[in-house]
Amino acid sequence: MGKVRIVGGGLTGIIAALQAHRLGCRDIELFEQYGELGGSLLPRTDHGLELRQTRHYFGTRGDAQRALLEWHGVAFDDFDNRCGSVSPGAGGEPAFVEGFGGPSLAARQTALVEPAGESLADRLRAYPHDIEQALSRYCQWSLGVWLDEVHESAAGPLGIGRVHPRAADTTTLAELKRADDLYDALYGLPGHMWGRTQGSQASLPRDGFAGLFAAAGRALAGLGVKIHLGSMISPREAIAACRPGEALVWAAGPAPLYKAVGVTAPKPLVRSGAAYVFKAKTELKPFWLQNFTASGAVFRISTYESRGETLLTAECVAEAGDAELRREIRRLMSGFGQVQLKEQLLAAVEPRQGLTSMAEAKATKALRGKLAQSLGPAFVSGCWSAERPEDAFARIGSALAAALEPAQQVRTATAA
Template sequence: MRQLGVIRSSKAPTVRIIGGGLTGILAALEAHRLGCRDIELHERFDQLGGTAWPRRDHGLELRADHRYFGPQGDPTRTLLEANGLAFDDFENRFGSVSPAPGGDLAFTHDFEGPALRTRKLDLDHITGDSLADRIRAYPHDISGHLTRYCQWALGSWLDEVDAGAAIPLGIKRVYATDIDTCDLARAKKADPVYDGLYGIPRALWGRLQNQTASLPADGYQTFFMRCQSALERLGVTIQTASFLSPQQAFRAREAGDVVVWAADPAPLFAPLELEPPKRLAKSLTSYIFKARYAGPLPFHVRNFTAEGSVFRVHLYECRGQALLSAECVSEISDCDLRRQIHKLMGGFGGASLHLDETVSIQVEPRWAQHSLDAARKLAGLHAALAKHQGANFIAGAWEAQTQTASLSEISKSLTQALEIEPAEAIAA
């Protein structure tokens, strides 16, 4: 752990955190690490975990998405481990399915993005902030398919979607299959724009990033219960079934408290007389099966063909039972769903996959993709909070694409709000 500074204030303020999901938990742990000892955590549900709290069926966790932690040394994991949380490492395995000539499928191992044919790499300048602007930078044969895929996945005009949606959609980088790998590698090394838009499968690239990841030991429900115990040991006051309104949070800040709003930002717009953003309307339907599979677990594969209903397949193990989650862009019959899953898994040991009974069907809204309107209005919300509430009201890093990025932003804001003097300055 990095060396700490000291709080300059004669009396350390109370830190009030709204939202007991993972972001709120990490904010409480970080506030304690930075020296604060009067911390309150408010969670509107009956237990910590927020929307990440998993449903269970006969003792099995039903995970509709593939939420992982980083390898050893990842800052988020390091902070949690310092407070007694344990993780199990695993070999991070994944793949993608893309269209191929003649209606065939291209199965790409160790690459999460689309693998698409193109005869040239030339990129145009990205001229705006929308997903459409990002996609237009590619050659026409790539941009045309990416447009079809995103419209299939989102059901929205791409000019209305923020470019950051490329990450949760899995199209941050494209593997150009008709280009010599050495030429592609040289282009990536020579130009950061090419490096940001093109990718190479891990095995061909010779890079070791993302080889390992981790999951909480004994599952997510146990993880969140252990997080609560760790916070209680630190003296954090946890109030479940509790939600501070924006007005209450503003008053707490005016009284000298530091407030971290780690919950959904939507309630903050009206009190600041801001128009709320428009969210993307598309939802995902997730089907979870008991399964038998001889391949590595966990494993996930993305579908970039823009055909069928299955957007992503995620296989994982819980208490010795293999489970398969299929995230779908639309509802689908059981027979067609099973057929599509087997087709997508055909290049990844699909012959060994057997789907047993369905244990769960969930329809949930998408939160990971922002509309362009939402991205702009969130930026406006940050500016309004900074102007009217000052440094002692900390926004929850809502736009961050990773939990580690979110933790880094909150840590910087807490350091400023708590008026912490760096250790190096003290030593000098």
């Protein structure tokens, strides 16, 4: 079977290498520009504690991505996926909703219209006016840019994939969600309100994310995957070297590819955020909540355990002073349980992930087209836009199978 080259040693690149081996490929090379596998999910550490700057969970037993990692030695622990949200309430008071991580908004109507385009603004205009206005305020607070310039895929990373209209009749809305894809895509209900348990359980790697990537590295080496750390193959070299029956998996970001194929590089949606990690004392672990009030600095809080220590991560739209930050965390958590914050272990300012501009979406589409013309099915893209892990897993697996099929056909014909 043909060769597979993978550019990018984050979770996507690791999964692609394991998928390629499962498909029968035994000539696999993986290039990672940094000195360790893990990409953006590899956490910083402090005395062995993992300082996770964002939330990332895996599915329960039977989830395809988790099952592949488990087959190669990564252990996972299931947990109750407890979450909540803080939204604008009556009289300016916050509305705390447990069991639902999206915005919960007072709405007089729930009728939807089909989105007229692919921008985030188009998506918001599909809602009734009062919901649209509340979501627009939140997005402006979180992003600080014109929403017509933002692609609709940003709804997921912003946490507004689905909205809970608080005043709506639960039975009627549940029926609409079951009968109409648009209602199901744009509206949500806390699971306990309509008997849906999907997402109520999740899992995390038993030895942390650093342990996951260390185990994955050992597994890849044991499978004979050639891992090149601190090394990146150039786009032109990688494209030129790809032959029919081989595959080039670009699991890194697409930025280096534009010039290589003659597509004008887009202007990215540059938005930095701040992340703070504290030692904490709380019964809410693991737990996460999102703030949709469009006030303060914190947009998401998550708690987790690392080496027996409870840690709390606050993801913010901007930097915040320590005293102000502690007050805001306690205020947002007060609707769900008590939290005591201890010493701060990390303060980091980095670009926020998953936020795509309309210009980037257009350029990425053109880039995929150019690569399809030159390489056909041999080119496999990574997660260049917001995508559910299970969808990305299936897409990359089927794309690898299609890319490697010509080599399998040649082998079959030769054997005959």
